[in-house]
Amino acid sequence: MAAEVIDVRNSKDPCDVVHRAVRALVEGKLVVFPTETVYGLAARALDEQAVERLIEVKGRKAGHPLALAIRGANDARDYAPNMSPLAQGLARRCWPGPVTLVVDNSHPKSLVKQLPESVQEAVSCGGTVGLRVPGHNIVLEVLQMMAGPLVFSSANRHEQPDARTAGQVVESLGDDVDLVLDDGPSRYGEPSSVVRVEGKRIEMLRIGVVPEKTLKRLARLLVLFVCTGNTCRSPIAELLCRSMLAEQVGCRLDELGDRGAIVMSAGIAAMMGGRANLQAVRVMADAGLDLSGHQTQPLTHSLVRHADVIYGMTDSHRQAIVTQWPDAAERTRLLSANGSDIADPIGAPLERYQHCADQIRRELETRLGELDF
Numbered sequence: 215m216a217a218e219v220i221d222v223r224n225s226k227d228p229c230d231v232v233h234r235a236v237r238a239l240v241e242g243k244l245v246v247f248p249t250e251t252v253y254g255l256a257a258r259a260l261d262e263q264a265v266e267r268l269i270e271v272k273g274r275k276a277g278h279p280l281a282l283a284i285r286g287a288n289d290a291r292d293y294a295p296n297m298s299p300l301a302q303g304l305a306r307r308c309w310p311g312p313v314t315l316v317v318d319n320s321h322p323k324s325l326v327k328q329l330p331e332s333v334q335e336a337v338s339c340g341g342t343v344g345l346r347v348p349g350h351n352i353v354l355e356v357l358q359m360m361a362g363p364l365v366f367s368s369a370n371r372h373e374q375p376d377a378r379t380a381g382q383v384v385e386s387l388g389d390d391v392d393l394v395l396d397d398g399p400s401r402y403g404e405p406s407s408v409v410r411v412e413g414k415r416i417e418m419l420r421i422g423v424v425p426e427k428t429l430k431r432l433a434r435l436l437v438l439f440v441c442t443g444n445t446c447r448s449p450i451a452e453l454l455c456r457s458m459l460a461e462q463v464g465c466r467l468d469e470l471g472d473r474g475a476i477v478m479s480a481g482i483a484a485m486m487g488g489r490a491n492l493q494a495v496r497v498m499a500d501a502g503l504d505l506s507g508h509q510t511q512p513l514t515h516s517l518v519r520h521a522d523v524i525y526g527m528t529d530s531h532r533q534a535i536v537t538q539w540p541d542a543a544e545r546t547r548l549l550s551a552n553g554s555d556i557a558d559p560i561g562a563p564l565e566r567y568q569h570c571a572d573q574i575r576r577e578l579e580t581r582l583g584e585l586d587f
Contacts, residue, residue, distance in 0.1 A: 216389055219380060222248065222352065222397040231395065232355045238393045239360065244268055246369045246383050247356075248397035250349040251312045251406050251423055252376040253369040253383050255391065256283065259337070260362045262330035268365060269336060271390045273372040280337050281314050281344035282326075283366035285357045288541060290345055293363070295321035299586045300433055301411040303522050307432045309347035310354060312402060312423035316410040319343040329362075337365060346406060352395060368405060378403045414586070435475045435587050438521035439549070440531050444481030444510040446494040446567065447527045447556055451549060451574045452479035453503050458578055459587065475587055478521075480513040482534050487511075491560065493567045501571070518542050523585065528555040551580045 225231050238245050239256065242264045247254045255272070257264035259282060274280065284290065287305035291297050294317040297305075301317050308315075319326045320341040326334060337343055346366060348354070357364065368376050369383045369391070377383040380396035407422035409429055416433055418426045437455060441448035456477045460470050470477070488510035498505040511517075518524065518539045524546040526532035536543045549556055556573055559566040 217246075217384060217387070217391045217394050219384065219394045219396055222395050228352075232352060232359070235352070235356050235393060235395060236359045239264075239356070239364070243392035244271065244390070246380070246387070246391050246394040247348070247353045248350055248380070248395055248400065249353060250401045251404060252378055252400050252402075253380065254283075254348065254353070254366050255369040255387070256353075256364040256366050258360065258362065259329055259333055259365045262332050265330075265333045265336055265365045268367065271387060272367055272370075274367070275372065277339065278372075279339040279342075279344060281346045281366050282337055283346050283348055283353065283357060283364040285354070286310070286347055290315075290317075292325045293343060293345060294319045295323050298411060298413050299522060300414055300416070303436070303520075304409070304411065304416075304429070304432060305345075305347075306519050308424070308429075310349040311347070312349065312404075312406040313429070314344045314346040314406045314408045314420075316342050316344045316408060316419060318412070325362075333365065342410070344408065350397070352397070376403075376405055433474075434471060435585065436521050437475065437477045437585065438517060438524045439477075439479040439527070440482060440513055440524060440535060441479075441527040441556075442481055442483050442531070442558070443488075443560075444479055444484035444512075445488060446491040446559060447570060447574070448479035448481060449490050449505055449508045449510075450494055450498060450571050451525065451527070451556075451578070452477050453498055453505055453508075454501075454571070454575055455578055455582070457503055458575075458582055462582070478517065480511050480517055482513050482531060484510045484512045491567075493559070493564050494571075496564060497567045497571050500568075515539070521545060523547070525549040525581065527558075529553070549574065549577045549581065551577060 239258045242261050245256050257268040287309050290305050296318045370377050370386050378400045402423045405422045407424040408420035410417040439448040439451040460467050463473050490505045490508040495505045535546050559570045
């Protein structure tokens with residue numbers, strides 16, 4: 215029986231397309247999805263027979279594990295409880311998107327262990343699993359409605375060219391799939407980049423849409439300091455932290471990014487492009503550090519999402535961040551290790567700014583030892 219093809223672009227009811235795809239998967243059928251890379255072939259991971267059929271259609275040989283498509287970065291640790299901080303950071307920065315992360319899943323509480331045994335063999339090899347969150351709304355909406363992940367692979371025969379259009383899928387796979395969702399040519403027309411992450415180390419297993427240079431940049435540690443206006447406390451913390459990290463690894467301030475760390479600051483109520491407080495600039499100048507070029511910026515969703523660790527100057531800053539971005543709670547803490555606030559020196563004499571800087575430096579001496587750098 216020929217595959218049913220749905221033209222997503224001309225569909226009058228996009229929700230109906232999603233529901234039909236979910237129903238097909240639940241019924242054990244194979245569904246072809248558009249993605250930002252190439253067209254993907256999917257089966258419900260909890261359905262042993264459907265996954266076996268997908269492998270047969272692909273002509274995939276043993277020892278070539280398939281990926282799992284999951285809902286998002288927050289779900290990744292359910293499948294890889296041992297996921298390193300580096301892998302977690304890459305997941306937040308790359309997903310949804312054209313990157314497959316190969317991570318350790320040897321932990322006994324990994325949800326991979328709850329999949330049928332033959333499915334485990336298909337997706338896990340040598341104690342690792344490939345996880346992906348495709349950057350296409352239809353796939354993401356389907357995943358939100360599914361119980362469990364999808365086994366996901368490119369919609370082509372093994373070692374045959376990737377399908378960039380639905381027409382190429384039909385030509386390649388013919389009657390061996392049940393439903394094809396046609397959303398026109400794929401955005402990139404290239405497969406996802408496959409990256410193995412082990413501890414602090416990344417290894418490119420397949421060059422795809424995202425080049426290795428970009429992935430290494432995305433793998434850098436990002437430390438974010440937050441205060442209210444981003445004019446004194448958080449810029450002082452940013453500059454001192456950069457200086458201390460550079461000294462630790464033996465490089466110049468402008469080389470720190472190349473050594474694997476980025477330090478930034480922002481304000482919960484900051485405007486964009488303002489200047490640092492003049493008193494703060496003077497205190498930093500006395501320490502041999504230049505704060506005069508600092509430009510204020512507001513705290514944004516993107517900054518919070520990308521940061522590996524976020525330090526608030528006060529508990530009210532920490533609470534404001536966690537309230538607006540609950541997913542960042544595990545990465546958000548007070549700069550002061552004993553739970554005290556870094557007092558705001560705005561409007562006070564220069565001596566108060568010096569005291570603030572001294573307090574921040576002491577706290578950083580403790581905190582820098584906690585960073586995975």
